[in-house]
Structure formats: structure tokens, C-alpha cells
Amino acid sequence: MSFIACDWGTSRLRLRWRGPDGGCRETASDEGAARLAALGGDRAEAFAGALRRGLGRLGAPEGLPVVVSGMAGSSIGWRELPYARLPFALDGSGVLSEQVLPGVHLVSGVRGVSDMMRGEETQALGWAEQSGAALPAMATLVLPGTHSKHLRVESGAVTAIATFLTGELFEVLGRHSVLRHSIDAEADRQADSGDGDAGAFDEGVASSGRMALGAALFQVRVRQVLHGRPPAANRAFLSGLLIGAELRALPGDDTPIVLAAGSGLRESYSRAAAGCGLGPRWSAIEVDDLCELGQRRLWRRWSGG
Amino acid sequence: MSFIACDWGTSRLRLRWRGPDGGCRETASDEGAARLAALGGDRAEAFAGALRRGLGRLGAPEGLPVVVSGMAGSSIGWRELPYARLPFALDGSGVLSEQVLPGVHLVSGVRGVSDMMRGEETQALGWAEQSGAALPAMATLVLPGTHSKHLRVESGAVTAIATFLTGELFEVLGRHSVLRHSIDAEADRQADSGDGDAGAFDEGVASSGRMALGAALFQVRVRQVLHGRPPAANRAFLSGLLIGAELRALPGDDTPIVLAAGSGLRESYSRAAAGCGLGPRWSAIEVDDLCELGQRRLWRRWSGG
Numbered sequence: 306m307s308f309i310a311c312d313w314g315t316s317r318l319r320l321r322w323r324g325p326d327g328g329c330r331e332t333a334s335d336e337g338a339a340r341l342a343a344l345g346g347d348r349a350e351a352f353a354g355a356l357r358r359g360l361g362r363l364g365a366p367e368g369l370p371v372v373v374s375g376m377a378g379s380s381i382g383w384r385e386l387p388y389a390r391l392p393f394a395l396d397g398s399g400v401l402s403e404q405v406l407p408g409v410h411l412v413s414g415v416r417g418v419s420d421m422m423r424g425e426e427t428q429a430l431g432w433a434e435q436s437g438a439a440l441p442a443m444a445t446l447v448l449p450g451t452h453s454k455h456l457r458v459e460s461g462a463v464t465a466i467a468t469f470l471t472g473e474l475f476e477v478l479g480r481h482s483v484l485r486h487s488i489d490a491e492a493d494r495q496a497d498s499g500d501g502d503a504g505a506f507d508e509g510v511a512s513s514g515r516m517a518l519g520a521a522l523f524q525v526r527v528r529q530v531l532h533g534r535p536p537a538a539n540r541a542f543l544s545g546l547l548i549g550a551e552l553r554a555l556p557g558d559d560t561p562i563v564l565a566a567g568s569g570l571r572e573s574y575s576r577a578a579a580g581c582g583l584g585p586r587w588s589a590i591e592v593d594d595l596c597e598l599g600q601r602r603l604w605r606r607w608s609g610g
Numbered sequence: 611m612s613f614i615a616c617d618w619g620t621s622r623l624r625l626r627w628r629g630p631d632g633g634c635r636e637t638a639s640d641e642g643a644a645r646l647a648a649l650g651g652d653r654a655e656a657f658a659g660a661l662r663r664g665l666g667r668l669g670a671p672e673g674l675p676v677v678v679s680g681m682a683g684s685s686i687g688w689r690e691l692p693y694a695r696l697p698f699a700l701d702g703s704g705v706l707s708e709q710v711l712p713g714v715h716l717v718s719g720v721r722g723v724s725d726m727m728r729g730e731e732t733q734a735l736g737w738a739e740q741s742g743a744a745l746p747a748m749a750t751l752v753l754p755g756t757h758s759k760h761l762r763v764e765s766g767a768v769t770a771i772a773t774f775l776t777g778e779l780f781e782v783l784g785r786h787s788v789l790r791h792s793i794d795a796e797a798d799r800q801a802d803s804g805d806g807d808a809g810a811f812d813e814g815v816a817s818s819g820r821m822a823l824g825a826a827l828f829q830v831r832v833r834q835v836l837h838g839r840p841p842a843a844n845r846a847f848l849s850g851l852l853i854g855a856e857l858r859a860l861p862g863d864d865t866p867i868v869l870a871a872g873s874g875l876r877e878s879y880s881r882a883a884a885g886c887g888l889g890p891r892w893s894a895i896e897v898d899d900l901c902e903l904g905q906r907r908l909w910r911r912w913s914g915g
Binding site for chain 1: 685721724725726757772773774775776778779782783785786787788821822823824825827828829832835836852855856858859
């Protein structure tokens with residue numbers, strides 16, 4: 306059951322091949338969908354060329370099928386695919402797919418009445434694949450990033466999607482609003498790891514529970530102007546505030562919450578979750594393999610494997 | 611009791627003189643504090659020159675005292691003044707002031723433990739001046755704008771300040787975030803008046819009560835991508851959402867809420883207030899005269915008039 310796993314994001318193209326010995330090759334480039342769409346000209350040719358170059362770098366055997374998730378199926382993608390609909394079964398039976406070249410299969414996004422995702426549906430399938438029989442009957446899967454997704458999972462299907470602008474608010478306010486004077490915009494996002502200034506991060510998480518977001522944001526400036534707090538601490542405060550505001554919007558029942566993220570976001574989201582009193586419901590896993598695992602689940606279904 | 615009223619904002623310089631016959635002359639320029647501070651060089655000279663030019667355009671009699679409120683007393687101003695402290699008495703007795711030239715009086719801002727204002731304290735004094743004996747014993751005065759201020763007034767003093775980033779979120783997200791693709795960034799801000807697309811504005815107000823702000827913001831994009839709603843309507847939705855989120859943070863008691871704003875914001879805030887169920891507590895007044903009225907109150911005190 307060998308195939309090439311392709312995660313085609315807005316800004317990155319990632320390819321991965323796992324050989325029969327389990328060894329894994331991977332390659333990534335910045336030929337994301339946004340850049341290719343901006344080229345103008347023949348869109349399909351641009352995407353086919355980028356994929357060809359990527360496969361060349363990967364050095365996998367020729368002729369393997371390619372499963373493509375993410376923005377390649379969007380309006381800025383190779384071909385715009387319709388969305389599958391909620392509820393979205395985690396056996397992959399609801400996925401819509403199209404071959405854009407022989408053996409190159411695009412995976413559709415998924416929509417509900419008032420939200421949608423492209424790419425995260427495959428990560429959700431990967432989480433189901435990884436969990437096997439241990440998949441919880443009810444849970445919220447949190448996939449943070451520029452646009453953080455909360456997927457409600459019930460009885461083996463995604464039943465609701467909610468998207469939070471968390472990562473984008475952090476970037477845009479840090480660069481373009483009055484808050485940029487109060488934070489260290491040029492520094493690495495070390496504050497996100499929670500260890501840049503853990504105390505300030507925790508204060509941000511606490512503020513998210515005490516006041517409306519629009520008012521709490523101004524506190525970033527207040528900390529600088531009235532209290533002389535340094536930029537790195539204010540940046541950590543902003544991060545804690547935005548993540549805290551996101552997590553406090555989770556339903557207040559006792560449903561388990563599963564975060565899937567890389568190590569930096571995993572640490573800061575987990576720290577914020579503890580600050581929001583979500584500790585007992587919380588677990589966190591690495592996100593890196595989920596796209597490939599989800600595509601494995603799909604490919605097994607499609608190939609009858 | 612004649613004086614020149616000067617409102618020196620971040621981006622605008624406004625001067626007004628009311629003659630003995632009650633007739634009013636006014637002049638405005640874009641020599642705001644931010645521009646003058648960016649010139650470098652001798653700050654006091656830059657501000658004195660801009661004031662001199664403004665007074666020339668105004669054509670008031672020479673030698674009148676000038677009362678200056680706003681950013682001229684800030685770190686980007688003519689001279690940085692310390693903040694007065696809460697509680698801030700609306701008889702003006704707590705104002706700190708300094709003469710930067712003979713007869714040119716800067717009015718200090720006001721701070722609490724965790725918020726501050728520069729300029730709005732003078733508008734609050736103006737509201738007290740205008741209200742006279744009808745000043746409510748308890749109220750929240752709402753002064754919307756780039757940074758919207760909510761001033762809690764109790765027994766003739768401001769006792770708390772809360773600042774909301776409402777106007778700046780609207781501008782920054784509309785220009786720099788993914789939402790820019792869904793709204794009509796080039797159009798006039800007609801949607802803010804509530805009549806661009808009143809239905810979409812109301813939907814935004816309703817959304818602010820149904821979901822966390824970070825998630826509701828993404829609905830601007832959902833409306834475009836899934837529902838094909840046009841840019842002007844999505845812009846009105848965003849406006850309603852942000853204003854609604856601000857107003858829902860008002861304390862849920864029965865304290866009167868007094869909005870002071872120009873006609874466009876007055877209409878949209880009042881519409882949002884109705885949507886939030888604040889109608890019975892709500893009244894709205896024109897903001898334009900409040901700075902001058904507040905300075906009149908101060909000048910009467912200072913001149914023993």
C-alpha cells in the first residue's frame with residue numbers, strides 16, 4: 306500500500322514517501338498554492354510542474370499514486386473541488402476526490418452550514434487512524450495555526466467545525482496595529498513556546514477570562530505605557546490572551562479535548578489550557594504525521610487494501 | 611471668558627474660537643502629534659510652529675489663552691505630562707496642567723490602575739458641563755473611535771476606564787487579514803452608518819452574542835465563501851460584529867449608557883445597542899462640542915470666572 310503523501314498548503318508544498326522498510330523520505334518547498342495561483346497563466350500546468358519537481362527531489366519510485374490534501378483543491382488550487390458535507394465520517398467514506406492527472410488524487414475539503422476546512426479533514430482522519438479502537442466516542446479535536454480549527458467529533462464522525470482567527474490576529478495586530486509598539490515584532494516567536502516569559506503568558510490567559518477580547522487587547526499597550534513591561538513579555542501576554550480566548554470558547558461540558566500541534570504550539574496551548582482549568586479534559590499529540598496517516602486511511606479504502 | 615479651544619489628536623489638529631457674540635470659528639489641519647513627532651528635531655518648536663500657523667488661519671484676536679487637550683501632552687506630544695489619577699472629578703479639580711508657552715495650557719490625561727485616556731477626560735468634562743444638574747448619578751459614557759473608551763461615572767467622578775480596540779480592529783483586519791478578500795476595503799465606510807446593509811450589520815451584532823470574537827471574525831469569510839454574500843454586506847457584518855462585541859462587554863446592570871459620537875458612529879452604535887437589548891438604558895449625543903465645553907469648564911475654574 307505505497308503512495309506519496311502530499312500536503313499542499315497556502316504557502317508550503319510538502320511531499321512524503323514511506324518505503325516498504327518503513328523508512329521515510331520527505332521534501333518541502335515554498336511552492337504553496339497562493340504563490341502558484343499568483344503566477345497567472347495555466348493553473349493546472351503550474352501545479353503539475355511544481356509536483357513534478359517535488360517528486361524529483363523526493364526520489365521515490367516512479368508511477369506511485371499521489372494523494373493530495375489541502376489548498377490544491379481550493380479556489381486558489383489546482384482544481385476547485387466541492388466540499389464534502391458534515392457529518393464527516395472518520396472512515397473516510399464521505400470524502401470527495403478527483404484525479405487531476407492519472408494517479409494524482411485531490412482530497413476535498415469539508416463544510417458545514419457555517420464553517421469549512423481544507424486539509425484539517427485529512428488530519429482528523431489521521432487522528433482516527435492513529436487512535437484505532439481508542440478513538441473517543443466524543444471529543445473536540447483542536448488544530449491550531451493561522452486559522453485554528455475546532456472539530457467536534459461524535460460517534461466516529463466530525464459533526465461541527467469552528468474556526469478561530471487566533472494565529473492571524475497575533476500576526477496582523479503585532480505588525481499593523483498600535484500594539485506593534487509594545488511588543489517585539491522582530492523577535493522570533495519564542496514567546497509562543499511559553500518559555501519566553503511564562504508569567505506574562507499566564508497573565509494573558511487570565512485576562513482572556515476577565516474581560517472582552519477587544520478590551521483585553523488594549524492591555525498589551527497598557528502594560529507598556531503604564532507599567533513599563535518589556536516587549537518580549539508583552540508579546541507573550543498577547544499570545545496567552547489570544548490562545549486563552551480561543552480555548553475559553555470550547556463547550557463547557559466534560560468532553561475530552563485533543564490538541565494536535567507541533568511542539569511549540571503544543572506547549573503554549575497546553576499551558577493555556579491548564580490556566581483555563583481545562584487540564585482534566587486535555588491531551589496533546591504531535592500533528593506532523595496526521596496528514597500522511599489520514600491519506601493512508603483513504604488510500605487503503607480507495608485501493609481496497 | 612474667551613479662550614481658544616485646541617484638540618490635538620494623533621492625526622489632526624483642531625482649533626476653535628467662540629466670539630463674544632457666540633459665533634464660532636474653526637480650523638483643522640493634519641498636523642497631528644504623530645506627524646510632528648516623526649519630523650524629529652526640536653519637538654517644542656514643531657508644535658509651537660503648527661499652533662502658530664493654526665492660530666493664523668483661525669483669525670481670532672491675538673493674545674487669547676489656548677487650552678490644549680489630547681496627544682499634545684503625550685510621549686509623542688509637545689511635552690509629556692504625567693497622568694491625573696482616578697477617581698477623576700468632573701468639576702475638573704483633578705486635572706494636571708502645564709503652560710508650554712505663556713498662555714498655552716496643556717491638559718493632562720487620566721489613568722487608573724490598568725487603563726488610561728488622553729483627550730477623552732476633556733470630553734467627559736464637556737458632557738458634565740452640558741448636562742449641568744441633569745448629570746446622572748451613575749452612568750457609562752461611551753466615546754467610540756479607533757480606541758473606544760468606556761468611562762464609568764459615579765457621583766460626579768470618572769471611576770473606571772476601559773478601552774476597546776474596536777475601530778482599529780476594523781481597519782487593520784479589513785486591510786491586512788484574510789478578511790480583506792471578503793469585504794470592500796476600497797469603499798467608503800458607509801456600512802458603519804448602518805444603512806449600507808442594515809440586515810448584515812444586524813447579523814453581525816447577533817453573532818457577537820452567539821460566539822467568541824475570534825470565531826465570529828472568521829464568519830466574515832464564511833459568508834463570502836459559502837454563502838456568496840457581497841463585500842459591502844460583509845463589511846457591514848464586520849462592523850456590527852465588532853461594535854456588538856464592545857457593547858456586550860458593558861456591565862449588565864441597569865446603569866444608563868450615554869454614547870457621544872458623530873452622526874455615523876452614533877447611528878451604528880445605537881442600532882447595535884438596540885440589537886444587544888440595551889435600548890432602555892441608551893441615549894446618544896453629538897460629540898463635536900464636548901472638547902470645547904470641557905475646556906470651558908476648566909478655563910472657568912482656572913481663571914476664577
